[in-house]
Amino acid sequence: MLASRVRRACSLRSVEMLHLRRLSTVNDRTPPSAAPDASSPAGPPPVRVAITETAGRGVFTTRSIGSGELIHSAEPVVCHPSVDDLPAVCYSCLKALDGSEDRRTAAGVAFCGERCMGRSKGSFEVEMGIDFSAYHDYCRSHGLKYPLLVKRLACMVLAGETRVECLDVLQPAYLPMGMIVQIEEEFALLKRAFKAAGLMDERIAFLTKNWYTGILSRIRINAFRVEIIGRSYESLLSMAAASVEAETAVGNAVYMLPSFYNHDCDPNTHIIWLESAVARLKALREIQPGEELRICYIDASLGRDARRALLYQGFGFQCNCPRCLSGD
Ligand SMILES: [Zn+2]
Numbered sequence: 001m002l003a004s005r006v007r008r009a010c011s012l013r014s015v016e017m018l019h020l021r022r023l024s025t026v027n028d029r030t031p032p033s034a035a036p037d038a039s040s041p042a043g044p045p046p047v048r049v050a051i052t053e054t055a056g057r058g059v060f061t062t063r064s065i066g067s068g069e070l071i072h073s074a075e076p077v078v079c080h081p082s083v084d085d086l087p088a089v090c091y092s093c094l095k096a097l098d099g100s101e102d103r104r105t106a107a108g109v110a111f112c113g114e115r116c117m118g119r120s121k122g123s124f125e126v127e128m129g130i131d132f133s134a135y136h137d138y139c140r141s142h143g144l145k146y147p148l149l150v151k152r153l154a155c156m157v158l159a160g161e162t163r164v165e166c167l168d169v170l171q172p173a174y175l176p177m178g179m180i181v182q183i184e185e186e187f188a189l190l191k192r193a194f195k196a197a198g199l200m201d202e203r204i205a206f207l208t209k210n211w212y213t214g215i216l217s218r219i220r221i222n223a224f225r226v227e228i229i230g231r232s233y234e235s236l237l238s239m240a241a242a243s244v245e246a247e248t249a250v251g252n253a254v255y256m257l258p259s260f261y262n263h264d265c266d267p268n269t270h271i272i273w274l275e276s277a278v279a280r281l282k283a284l285r286e287i288q289p290g291e292e293l294r295i296c297y298i299d300a301s302l303g304r305d306a307r308r309a310l311l312y313q314g315f316g317f318q319c320n321c322p323r324c325l326s327g328d
C-alpha cells in the first residue's frame, strides 16, 4: 500500500484497518496518569494525558523539550513477531537474533536471553501446551496478524502476566458487520484450541466473544508496526530494497501511553525502535511547555490527498492539521 519512498518522520500505526474508524469522540474513561515505563529516562516522563479541543485525548508536555531529546520510552503491553520473522527475532522482545542462541525451543522460536525467556516463561508454557494450528492456518490464509496478538494476550492472562481488562482504557475501532462475521470465526477457533487443551472452564471464562472482539478492536486501531533500525547492515540494505514497507516491520505491538498520541502530518515527535520492541518517543524539534505532542500515523512523505484518504480510511478522521490546511 505504501510504496518505499524517503519517509519523513513517521511512527507508523498499522494501516491495514481500512474501512475501520477511529472514533474521535471523547472517551468517558478517566485518562490514565502518565506513569513511567520501566525503561524511561530517570524520573517520570515530562508529559501528561489531557483532553484536547478537537481530537479527544492527547499527550502534552509538562516542560520544554529540546530537539532530538528522548521524551520517554515505553514497553509494549503486548507484541508479537511477524510470521515471516518468527525464526529471526526474539519471540518476546522482537530483538534480532544473531544466530548464536542455543535456546531455540521445540516450537522453532527463540529468546534473545535469560531476561526475555524468564519474563515470558509463564505465557510461553501456556502457549506451548495448546495446539493453535487451526487458528494459525486461518490467520495465514486470511492474511491476518492481529489475532496473534490476541492469542498472546490470552496466554498472558492465563499465566497471570497481565489483566483481562488491560486494554480497556484504549479507544476501540468501529468494526463493520462484515468483519464481525470473520471475528466470530476466529474466536470460535481460538476458543476451541483452549478447550481442546483441557483447560478448566473457569480458567478460560474470560475468553468470551465480547472480550475477543473488544481486544481485537483496540489492537486494530492502536497497534504499531515495529520497525527496528538497529538491525544488521545487511538487513538495512534489504530494508532499503524492499518495495513494500510491510516487509520492514518485524512485528506489531500495542503500547499504553503512546496510544494517546494524536496525529499530525508535520509531527513534533516520532517513535523509533533501536533494537527491540521498546518504543522511544523522541522530539523532532524544540517543544514548548504545555504543547501537545503529536506523531504521524502514516507515511508523511505522501501527498496531501493520499494522506487524508489514508487517515480517513484507516482511522476515521479528516486531518485538519496545519500542514493539510496549508495545502502541502
Ligand atoms: Zn528478547
Ligand SMILES: [Zn+2]
Binding pocket: 264, 265, 266, 307, 319, 320, 321, 322, 323, 324, 325
Ligand atoms: Zn494532516
